[in-house]
Amino acid sequence: MNKDFSELQGYLVKLDREVIEKEGIKAYYNRFILAILKYLRINDIRSDEGRYFSSVSLLKYLRENDERLYKTTHRYFARIILSIEKEKSVIASFKCIIAIITNRLFRFKVDISKDKFMYGTPVFKSVAVNQEKENTYKYNKLEIELDSVHGVKGQTHTATLYMETFYFSKTNESIIKYLIGEKSSTIEEHTEKHIRVAYVAMTRPTDLLCLVLDEDVYFNNKLKLNDLGWVHYSDIL
Incomplete structure (x- = not known):
């Protein structure tokens, strides 16, 4: 083996x-x-x-x-x-x-x-000129591009879905307290990095920002998130 x-x-x-x-x-x-x-x-x-x-x-x-x-x-x-x-x-x-x-x-x-x-095993295959991007999906003529935050740094978008990944801890879960306005006297180094990357991602969209969270994390912080304008997808679909 x-x-x-x-x-x-x-x-x-x-x-x-x-x-x-x-x-x-x-x-x-x-x-x-x-x-x-x-x-x-x-x-x-x-x-x-x-x-x-x-x-x-x-x-x-x-x-x-x-x-x-x-x-x-x-x-x-x-x-x-x-x-x-x-x-x-x-x-x-x-x-x-x-x-x-x-x-x-x-x-x-x-x-x-x-x-x-x-x-030899890239996250996404490289894209040649005039070739369709393999990390772009189409739905009802709407193009949805899947990429890293750094991969689209400096660009603006109509909408952004910020996915949750793992780097020492779940990226979005680790910053939830900061999203709802709570402050802490100390902050883990990796959490600070999560916040910086999240800031870049969340300032890109012009019309709609969506965030992936574990449902338990969302409902435990639902009231404060709602007060700040966050809405669960099931409430609008």
Whole structure:
């Protein structure tokens, strides 16, 4: 099972039932670690002793140098196993976790758009001139473009649906208190980043702004959100 793949996609596919029955969920964890190890080797990122990392030494290094990231990574692995089993793509988020680990542990910045290992499995395929964008969908002659906030930075739109993603925590859930006007004397670094990205996204639309939230989060803050003009989609459809 410990195969070596030239592209990230190879490590993130649904495994055969026979493999799971034989090795258990650990088979997925091993694949995920191997993907990270592959990336480290490609970029000649080594241990303090100058050796390439093994699965054991990488996890040990991660735990000793950033225990919080160690726990976050394991929670992330557990979550994406369910997605892979449902044959959903986890490539975009896995690229992010690799970027976070390499930046936090080794101060190595990843350029996802130019990295060959990751670029072999891009979030969206590159678009040539005069070709229809593969991340644009049409509904009743209305074009709906799916992209990252940074991918459309500086542009304005008629409407924006700001999706929820995961970076240490759920992006939209983590900023809900700030959306309803509550203040805090302290703020987590990643939450501050969520707020900055959300600000960019939420100032793009000219007519309509929609926000994806867990229903429990919405209803727990419904009164204050309603006072600020937020409306649940079921109230208007």
